[in-house]
Amino acid sequence: MKRTILTLVSLALILVFAGSLLAAEKGNSRKGKYTFRKGCRDCHVEGGKAQEMSPANKTQAQWDTVFAKDKYKEFPCKAEWDKLTPEDISDIYAYMYEHAFDSPSPAKCK
Numbered sequence: 001m002k003r004t005i006l007t008l009v010s011l012a013l014i015l016v017f018a019g020s021l022l023a024a025e026k027g028n029s030r031k032g033k034y035t036f037r038k039g040c041r042d043c044h045v046e047g048g049k050a051q052e053m054s055p056a057n058k059t060q061a062q063w064d065t066v067f068a069k070d071k072y073k074e075f076p077c078k079a080e081w082d083k084l085t086p087e088d089i090s091d092i093y094a095y096m097y098e099h100a101f102d103s104p105s106p107a108k109c110k
């Protein structure tokens, strides 16, 4: 009996741990939306310094390319990206990806 409980408890711990790892890797799309609005929308709006940017401007595959490792170093705005933590960047990635043009829930408007 004691062993069963022990096994169940360790299983539960493993699940929680694995779950948080996955979440960290995927990023938090709600936080990403916030971070994007705070740090990127200044320029990436209609009539701004850069082209308007919304998750629905690109497909999921295109966002994959944009957020591929260190790809942003080629963007004119890499200084803005450098201000962010890797976590912030993966949050923005999650936001873009989940609401991409070909996603199940594309972003409608701003």
Ligand code: HEC
Pocket (backbone or CB within 6 Å): 036, 039, 040, 041, 042, 043, 044, 049, 050, 051, 052, 066, 075, 076, 077, 080, 081, 084, 092
């Ligand atoms: C100071 C203004 C400014 C800020 C702030 C800024 N950008 Fe940019 N960004 C630019 C300019 C200028 C370009 C190049 C012209 C263009 O693509 O519109 C660019 C290009 C890009 C591109 C490449 C264009 C494409 O469609 O593939 C991406 C992606 C991008 N920015 C994302 C971001 C993200 C994410 C943030 C927030 C971390 C951000 N930008 C913040 C000015 C800015």
